[in-house]
Amino acid sequence: xxxxxxxxxxxxxxxxxMDGVLIDSRPVIEEAWRTVARRHGRVLADPEVEEYVHxxxxxxxxxxxxxxxxxxxxKAIWAEVDTVEEEAPYRAVAGADxxxxxxxxxxxxxxxATSSWTRKIDNALGGLGLLDVFRVRVTRDDVxxxxxxxxxxxxxxxxxxxxxxxxxxxxxxxxxxxxxxAAGSVCVGIGGPALVEAGAVVAVPDxxxxxxxxxxxxxxxxxxxxxxxxxxxxxxxxDGD
Numbered sequence: 001x002x003x004x005x006x007x008x009x010x011x012x013x014x015x016x017x018m019d020g021v022l023i024d025s026r027p028v029i030e031e032a033w034r035t036v037a038r039r040h041g042r043v044l045a046d047p048e049v050e051e052y053v054h055x056x057x058x059x060x061x062x063x064x065x066x067x068x069x070x071x072x073x074x075k076a077i078w079a080e081v082d083t084v085e086e087e088a089p090y091r092a093v094a095g096a097d098x099x100x101x102x103x104x105x106x107x108x109x110x111x112x113a114t115s116s117w118t119r120k121i122d123n124a125l126g127g128l129g130l131l132d133v134f135r136v137r138v139t140r141d142d143v144x145x146x147x148x149x150x151x152x153x154x155x156x157x158x159x160x161x162x163x164x165x166x167x168x169x170x171x172x173x174x175x176x177x178x179x180x181x182a183a184g185s186v187c188v189g190i191g192g193p194a195l196v197e198a199g200a201v202v203a204v205p206d207x208x209x210x211x212x213x214x215x216x217x218x219x220x221x222x223x224x225x226x227x228x229x230x231x232x233x234x235x236x237x238x239d240g241d
Contacts, residue, residue, distance in 0.1 A: 008231045009186045009201070012166040014103055015156045018114035020054075020172035021190050022100065023090040023124045029053060032084035037065055040077055055173030057115045057146040058082065082117070090124040093190065095207030097128050104133035106214065106221055107237025111156040112137040113169075113179075115146050136160055148175040150183035157183065168223075168232050174198040186232060188223075202230040 019025040033053050037044050042065060044052075052064040058081060062074045069077070104110055112134045114121065121139065125131050136159030143151040150164075157164045169180035172190040180187040181199035189195025189203035196203050202225045204210060211224040220233040 006231070007201070007229065008233060009168070010166075010233050010235075011168045011186055012235050013109040013111065013157070013160045013162050014168045014170070014234065015111040015113050015153060015160075015180075015185070016096075016100065017169070017171045017173075017176050018112060018116055018121065018124065021093060021170050022096045022130065023128070024093050025085075025088075025090055025124070026054070028085060028088045028090065032081045032088075033061065033065070035084065036077060036080045039080070040066070042066065055147065055175035057140055060146075082120070085116075086119045086123055088123075090127060092128050093206050095210070097130060099207045099210070099212065100130055100133050102212070102214075103221065103234065106234075108221065108234050109135050109160045109162070109237065111135060111160050111167075113152040113156040114138070115140045115152075117141060147173070147179035148182065150179055153180050153183035153185055157185070168234065171195070171200065188225075188230075188232070 016022050019029065030049050030053065033049065034044050044065065052061050058078045062078045066074055066077060100110065110133050117139050121137065122131065136156055138152050138155045138159065140146060143155055145151045153167070153169060154164060157167050160167070164184040167185040169185045169187045170190055171177045171180055171187055174194055177187050177189055177195050177198040177200045187200045189200035190206060191203055193203060204225055209226050213222045220235055222231055222233050224231045
């Protein structure tokens with residue numbers, strides 16, 4: 001059920017997914033899996049890429065693409081893909097770096113919950129100057145169950161010291177939205193209507209579509225979607241301007 005126009009949520013922290021939310025990694029990820037799969041005799045059709053790659057962990061993806069391979073072979077294939085992703089250059093999703101930096105400077109606690117891993121995170125976010133904004137980072141190696149299970153977002157909220165219901169999550173995949181919603185958090189989708197169907201309170205194409213205002217009661221930062229359907233108010237920490 002979609003929220004009524006003018007719905008307002010009060011939260012204390014923000015947790016970002018990384019791929020497709022902070023960084024425009026979709027082309028890199030798709031090409032990495034297509035190239036490596038082709039080396040191993042498997043040509044991926046577009047629907048397979050959409051179903052097997054996006055919103056899944058690498059372990060899940062390699063099992064779906066190569067169900068008949070041994071665990072050792074799948075691990076080696078996955079490592080090839082990881083190497084491509086670790087070394088690729090990334091661009092920020094439009095407006096993502098600006099919003100993350102603004103929230104950080106205002107004293108809003110920020111976390112990262114991603115299916116990526118440390119070397120890729122350091123490369124991608126380091127290149128955008130965003131490594132310092134996160135108080136906690138939850139990677140694929142920090143949880144036994146990845147998205148769509150709630151574990152990544154529950155772990156991020158524990159690290160931030162807040163209840164999941166008081167966190168705003170930005171996600172771009174159906175499985176990621178389901179993970180955030182299962183954790184009990186407010187989720188804004190970066191993408192299309194399918195994310196709202198999965199449980200996001202609203203979806204926008206990128207961060208430039210959000211109206212960001214600093215002020216009002218308690219000096220909160222408010223984020224409002226273009227249609228004015230949803231407003232999220234973020235409490236500002238003691239370091240806020």
